Amino acid sequence: MQHQQVANRVDIVKERLSFLVQYLRNPKEVGALLPSGSSLANIMTREIMPANGPVLELGPGTGSFTRAILARGIKPQDLTMVETNAEFCSLLQRDFPDARVHCMNAAEISKRNLFGGRKVGAVVSGVPFLLLQPAEAKAILKSVFEVMHPDAALYQVTYGFTAPFPREVLRALDLTATHAGRTLRNAPPASCYRLKRRSASSARH
Numbered sequence: 001m002q003h004q005q006v007a008n009r010v011d012i013v014k015e016r017l018s019f020l021v022q023y024l025r026n027p028k029e030v031g032a033l034l035p036s037g038s039s040l041a042n043i044m045t046r047e048i049m050p051a052n053g054p055v056l057e058l059g060p061g062t063g064s065f066t067r068a069i070l071a072r073g074i075k076p077q078d079l080t081m082v083e084t085n086a087e088f089c090s091l092l093q094r095d096f097p098d099a100r101v102h103c104m105n106a107a108e109i110s111k112r113n114l115f116g117g118r119k120v121g122a123v124v125s126g127v128p129f130l131l132l133q134p135a136e137a138k139a140i141l142k143s144v145f146e147v148m149h150p151d152a153a154l155y156q157v158t159y160g161f162t163a164p165f166p167r168e169v170l171r172a173l174d175l176t177a178t179h180a181g182r183t184l185r186n187a188p189p190a191s192c193y194r195l196k197r198r199s200a201s202s203a204r205h
Contacts, residue, residue: 037183040190048072052121056124081102119147119149138166151196158192
């Protein structure tokens with residue numbers, strides 16, 4: 001047991017060092033100094049159930065949210081990860097060999113048949129939207145929502161106190177963002193926002 005605890009601590013240190021190195025190389029692409037903690041991962045994935053498969057994860061980094069998604073009962077073969085950082089892609093392919101890892105821009109998702117014609121039931125996103133230009137954010141969200149089920153939600157992490165999406169982009173794509181939780185037990189403290197189609201939300205009321 002003690003050896004396992006030591007091994008786990010070593011893995012955590014390696015993960016944090018890898019994340020920090022990639023951040024220093026490209027801060028806009030990575031978006032954070034450290035990988036997300038378990039408290040934030042729990043908030044980001046607590047509404048996800050096995051029935052939501054297939055699940056899409058954007059910007060998984062070193063896999064903090066990935067582990068939480070799988071712990072919710074999502075089958076590895078029902079999890080698709082899209083990451084732009086080549087180093088992270090290699091780590092993800094090594095650590096999650098049964099899941100699908102695509103090293104590509106999320107704006108290209110709707111142009112590729114990644115899900116065999118199935119609609120995505122949930123999206124977990126670590127994309128640093130606050131660092132993107134509105135046109136970049138719009139291209140990504142438009143592409144992602146085209147492959148999602150009409151009632152599906154995108155769960156977005158942010159280190160700010162408001163939704164990290166430009167208002168004009170939300171209006172243009174008919175999307176609405178609601179606060180889904182916040183934790184102080186993360187470095188830095190972070191929030192989760194739930195993004196859905198406005199028409200789908202309105203239809204329920």
